[in-house]
Amino acid sequence: MPETLFSKVWNRHAVRRLPTGQTQLFVGLHLVHEVTSPQAFEMLRARGWTVPFPSRTVATVDHIVPTASLARPFADERAEEMLTSLQRNCRDFGVPLHDLGSFEQGIVHVIGPELGLTQPGMTIACGDSHTSTHGAFGALAFGIGTSQVRDVLASQTLALDPLKVRRLDVTGALQPGVYAKDVILAVIRRLGVKGGVGYAYEYGGEAVSKMSMEERMTLCNMSIEGGARAGYVNPDATTFRYLSGRPAAPSGAAWDRAVTWWSSMASDEGARYDDRVALDASALEPHVTWGINPGQSVGVSGRVPKAEDEAPEARAQVAEALDYMGFSGGETISGTRIDVAFIGSCTNGRLSDLREAGRVVKGKKVAPHVKALVVPGSNAVRAAAEKEGLDAIFREAGFEWRGAGCSMCLAMNPDRLEGRQVCASSSNRNFKGRQGSPTGRTLLMSPAMVAAAALAGEVADVRPLLGGAR
Amino acid sequence: MTLPAIRRVSGTALPLPGDDVDTDRIIPARFLVSVTFEGLGAHAFEDDRKAAGTKGKLHPFDDPRYSDAGILLVNRNFGCGSSREHAPQALARRGIKAVVGESFSEIFFGNAVAIGLPCLTLPREAVARLQSLAEGAPKSVLSVDLEAGTLVAEGTTFPFSIPAHAREAFLSGNWDGTSMLLERLAEVRAVAARLPYVAGFRVE
Numbered sequence: 001m002p003e004t005l006f007s008k009v010w011n012r013h014a015v016r017r018l019p020t021g022q023t024q025l026f027v028g029l030h031l032v033h034e035v036t037s038p039q040a041f042e043m044l045r046a047r048g049w050t051v052p053f054p055s056r057t058v059a060t061v062d063h064i065v066p067t068a069s070l071a072r073p074f075a076d077e078r079a080e081e082m083l084t085s086l087q088r089n090c091r092d093f094g095v096p097l098h099d100l101g102s103f104e105q106g107i108v109h110v111i112g113p114e115l116g117l118t119q120p121g122m123t124i125a126c127g128d129s130h131t132s133t134h135g136a137f138g139a140l141a142f143g144i145g146t147s148q149v150r151d152v153l154a155s156q157t158l159a160l161d162p163l164k165v166r167r168l169d170v171t172g173a174l175q176p177g178v179y180a181k182d183v184i185l186a187v188i189r190r191l192g193v194k195g196g197v198g199y200a201y202e203y204g205g206e207a208v209s210k211m212s213m214e215e216r217m218t219l220c221n222m223s224i225e226g227g228a229r230a231g232y233v234n235p236d237a238t239t240f241r242y243l244s245g246r247p248a249a250p251s252g253a254a255w256d257r258a259v260t261w262w263s264s265m266a267s268d269e270g271a272r273y274d275d276r277v278a279l280d281a282s283a284l285e286p287h288v289t290w291g292i293n294p295g296q297s298v299g300v301s302g303r304v305p306k307a308e309d310e311a312p313e314a315r316a317q318v319a320e321a322l323d324y325m326g327f328s329g330g331e332t333i334s335g336t337r338i339d340v341a342f343i344g345s346c347t348n349g350r351l352s353d354l355r356e357a358g359r360v361v362k363g364k365k366v367a368p369h370v371k372a373l374v375v376p377g378s379n380a381v382r383a384a385a386e387k388e389g390l391d392a393i394f395r396e397a398g399f400e401w402r403g404a405g406c407s408m409c410l411a412m413n414p415d416r417l418e419g420r421q422v423c424a425s426s427s428n429r430n431f432k433g434r435q436g437s438p439t440g441r442t443l444l445m446s447p448a449m450v451a452a453a454a455l456a457g458e459v460a461d462v463r464p465l466l467g468g469a470r
Numbered sequence: 471m472t473l474p475a476i477r478r479v480s481g482t483a484l485p486l487p488g489d490d491v492d493t494d495r496i497i498p499a500r501f502l503v504s505v506t507f508e509g510l511g512a513h514a515f516e517d518d519r520k521a522a523g524t525k526g527k528l529h530p531f532d533d534p535r536y537s538d539a540g541i542l543l544v545n546r547n548f549g550c551g552s553s554r555e556h557a558p559q560a561l562a563r564r565g566i567k568a569v570v571g572e573s574f575s576e577i578f579f580g581n582a583v584a585i586g587l588p589c590l591t592l593p594r595e596a597v598a599r600l601q602s603l604a605e606g607a608p609k610s611v612l613s614v615d616l617e618a619g620t621l622v623a624e625g626t627t628f629p630f631s632i633p634a635h636a637r638e639a640f641l642s643g644n645w646d647g648t649s650m651l652l653e654r655l656a657e658v659r660a661v662a663a664r665l666p667y668v669a670g671f672r673v674e
Binding site: 052255 | 552636644
């Protein structure tokens with residue numbers, strides 16, 4: 001019987017049915033960072049447990065990294081304690097660590113793919129909801145909490161219930177200036193922030209087939225914002241081309257065996273899905289969020305909704321969002337004044353993201369009232385961008401060029417909004433207070449749109465600035 | 471390690487209306503800069519509480535009528551967003567012993583089970599009734615019986631739903647599941663040995 005990738009990967013990793021009725025699932029790759037792991041390692045110590053598969057575990061530091069200066073000790077004593085604790089835990093339990101200062105350090109969801117650790121047909125877990133990113137390779141990747149981090153450290157397995165699978169057919173081709181970020185914002189706008197609860201999203205169709213791996217990562221990254229714990233794309237020639245030659249990827253005869261196995265994990269023709277949704281990519285324009293969850297977005301030529309136009313049930317929530325964001329409802333999203341422009345994060349902090357934003361800002365200047373920063377997703381991204389001269393393009397335009405980390409996506413480091421500042425951001429969440437100021441406001445958009453907003457000092461359509469096709 | 475079973479939870483209720491309450495709101499990220507979960511209880515909903523204060527309103531978590539409440543009443547998709555276990559930890563450390571709502575984010579739900587905090591699902595109308603009861607009569611005690619699958623309030627019985635595995639975990643004291651996962655490490659190793667990528671696709 002034809003099967004989905006989800007069921008193939010699930011079945012090959014199932015250890016047994018637990019007495020509670022859940023499945024015990026082997027985790028092929030466990031990614032660890034400093035925020036959600038210290039309590040887990042402490043629990044292992046308390047019970048005398050070890051890590052049975054340290055070579056299937058990889059750690060790095062990303063959330064707390066102060067991207068302006070990496071000098072130790074950090075100014076924030078508690079952040080310093082988190083890093084020293086991660087270093088000690090990795091040493092004590094034999095877990096490889098890509099430490100601060102190493103070339104391999106970066107956001108965990110950027111370095112996993114970069115190093116070739118993330119591969120098709122794997123199960124992947126990490127104490128971070130954006131673990132869904134790794135689904136871009138045709139892996140089943142789950143975000144987990146600290147108690148489950150403890151479970152995976154101690155047993156290399158998770159107790160899980162299977163998910164249903166919803167196939168998202170993204171038909172047609174994206175117009176220039178419209179990106180994977182716009183596709184996922186449109187998906188979440190249509191299906192809602194809870195539309196994916198209980199599902200894994202399988203993304204396919206012409207637009208997805210044509211996407212680069214980095215674009216597919218952006219798409220899968222925000223599955224969780226639509227409520228879907230996992231999202232994936234079936235592995236294909238694009239996937240294999242990306243993996244070829246990466247440090248942890250197989251080579252020689254092993255490479256050929258790998259490609260055969262990886263190909264066999266893709267969903268079969270005629271596989272049954274629990275639900276199917278189609279979206280026409282060619283009709284999409286750049287998207288911008290106006291509210292306080294990632295489902296509250298509008299095309300750049302559109303208007304912020306009015307509470308009274310909404311269905312009675314949705315009215316209160318829209319009114320709450322408008323009030324927080326300072327919109328009265330009915331205004332065009334284009335022209336919304338911004339104070340800060342942030343390019344980075346596990347959603348959009350990769351080389352192609354910086355290239356697209358760089359195309360927009362080259363030879364131009366950031367509006368005088370805007371603080372603009374670029375935070376590469378990893379040291380490798382930073383180095384590759386510098387080799388191409390992107391750092392100079394951004395600096396000359398008036399952007400700050402920073403070290404690698406999560407930075408202002410969630411502001412666990414010193415990069416924070418102040419007061420009610422409005423930030424045009426290439427990150428993934430526009431929740432109240434998300435970017436570090438309890439009253440700060442976030443407008444999510446693609447990196448190219450952030451670049452356009454930085455130049456104009458307000459939300460602006462990037463398409464006229466791009467000229468020519470990509 | 472078997473933990474104490476959780477069969478019944480009772481207490482007064484704290485109504486927190488609204489859909490899609492995310493974990494950044496439950497516990498803002500700046501409180502995650504720590505290697506322990508200690509002290510999180512005092513910061514639950516800190517920014518929402520301050521925001522309510524500046525508007526001259528009292529956030530339910532600051533309302534003295536609910537200071538001893540043990541059962542949190544929420545609406546749809548509670549706990550969406552970040553996977554931070556700090557969110558249920560903050561609620562539990564604030565004295566919350568069960569969360570009753572219309573629906574929960576999956577990661578939040580799993581985190582809550584793992585720390586012994588039951589999350590129970592009731593239909594919209596039932597949650598609305600309970601929320602208005604708690605608003606009108608904050609001393610009313612709600613009794614949750616996980617074995618029977620019911621919540622009793624003011625003489626009315628509400629059947630709730632909870633995934634079978636979570637109910638079983640609470641009733642058997644297996645809600646902290648690592649020991650269970652460690653029982654058959656040999657089977658885990660056997661599964662690993664059958665996966666070609668574990669050996670880097672090399673053959674003997």
